[in-house]
Amino acid sequence: MLHHVAPPLLSALLLLSCAPLSDGNSTPVDHPPTSSSPMATPLPQVPSDPLPDAVSTAVKADLADHLGVSVEQLSIGRHSRETWPDGCLGLGGPSEICLAALVEGWQVEVIDMRSQQSYFYRTDLSGQQVRRSELEHNLPLSLRDRIFQVAAAQGSQPSASLEVIDAQPQTWNGCYGLAAANEACPEIAIFGWRAIISDGNQYWIYHTDNLGNEIRLNETASGGTARPSFLAQPDPNALGDETGFQSTIRQGSGTIETFMLEADGRVRYLRQQDGEVIDRAVASVSQEQLKAFWQSLAQANFHHFRGIRYQTTPANPDATLVTLTSRAGSVAYSEASLGGLPPALQDIVQHWTAMTRQLE
Structure with a gap:
């Protein structure tokens, strides 16, 4: 089934640029060596059988x-x-x-x-x-069962009470997309998955290898009551050359508002209707504000949210949708789901809102 950048911005971009995918130069493997990371949950090893x-x-x-x-x-x-x-x-x-x-x-x-x-x-x-298969997702059943086993052992509901909400194949580097700020990740391409599971009230996101010998909880993006799903094609290259971070607000009426943090320390605002710019503004941001914002992104591990959308349940197709984008990727959420977002993402939203409020 289917860049010239100001010093504070440059250091922040380097801090946030540890992307979850490999560089594509390595041959992906199904069964990498088990990590000693405390995030890893030990399970009986699944052998990597060759395909006939x-x-x-x-x-x-x-x-x-x-x-x-x-x-x-x-x-x-x-x-x-x-x-x-x-x-x-x-x-x-x-x-x-x-x-x-x-x-x-x-x-x-x-x-x-x-x-x-x-x-x-x-x-x-x-x-x-x-x-x-014509299924919406193709998480292997054996891997699903191992994720449920790990989740139950970590304090979630018994595995019989859990369900898979969404799953997406991934090619990870050695950090499985969960590197901390400034962490160096082994440049190995690992076939794997990320899966969203739920007990009906809360949601957890797991990053795994292909067989379930390595199963890691994405703690940053988990634990909220807003329902997450995976974006089909998260695109960190959607930013302009001089833009380090931006938010895009799409309203049900068709109005689009965009706030862009530029390399020169200014925030630009555009309001569009049917492709036509109907309002614009520019404001300067102090170096202290700029530094505090980039530090908040790094401390919150913004890249752990890459390619995730959060919505209320049931989802409202006409709800206002906010997309936050950095060089590390994008995360989206409906405005109505703000109170149910994971705490780290709520903190990012609060810092960004405080910095852009002067343009409202």
Whole structure:
């Protein structure tokens, strides 16, 4: 399924630039060495079993036929051994009769190298039975169960009371996207996932490797009552060359307000309606304010929020949406969810609001 910058700004950008993804120069691995980090939760190790050639051939042949491309254009990404709940591999349709028996098999990611689009498959052990998944997310069932086990051990509800809200495949560096300010991360590309789970009241976000041998709680982005989900394509490059941080406020009426913190220490404001600028303003920020704001971002580990959206439940499609963007990435939230955001994000919002209030 689918820059010339002022010294205070330069130091802050360097502090916040530890992105969660690898630089792409390393070959991703499923089973990296277990970290000694206190964030890591020890579990019995899951062996990294090689994917049989017959399974690889079967899933690539199916996708090549589906897309109308050559098999050579496709490659195998992450894979894991799974136990499927029935003869339909857990993908049966509403009118389909599925054998009520557990089926041992594989989950396999197939990547279209031209479009960089990923497709997930479920198979039996031999590759004789192949099904392409159309699920909203494809967190492996074995990994889901291990995350629930860790969450329950860390004080959340029993695993039977937990559910997966969203999941997203990731390629991590050695810090799993959870580096502290100024922390040097091993430049290794690790196949993995991040998953949002909930007990119905609170939400927790976990970063993992592909097999669940490393499962880390993103404490910064967890614990709120606002419902998080993952943005499809978080884009830290959306900023202008001289902009270090900005907020974009999209109202249901179509009005867009943008506050931009520039390298020269000024905050610029634009108000647009239907693509036309109807108001603008500029204000200067003192060096003390600027330093305090960048320190608040670093202390709050702003990059831990990269690519997350927080909303009320149920979500209101017409709600005012605020997006905060730095060079480390973007986080979004509906204005109505502000009181339910994780405390660290609420602190960032308060600091930013205090600095931009003079432009209101």
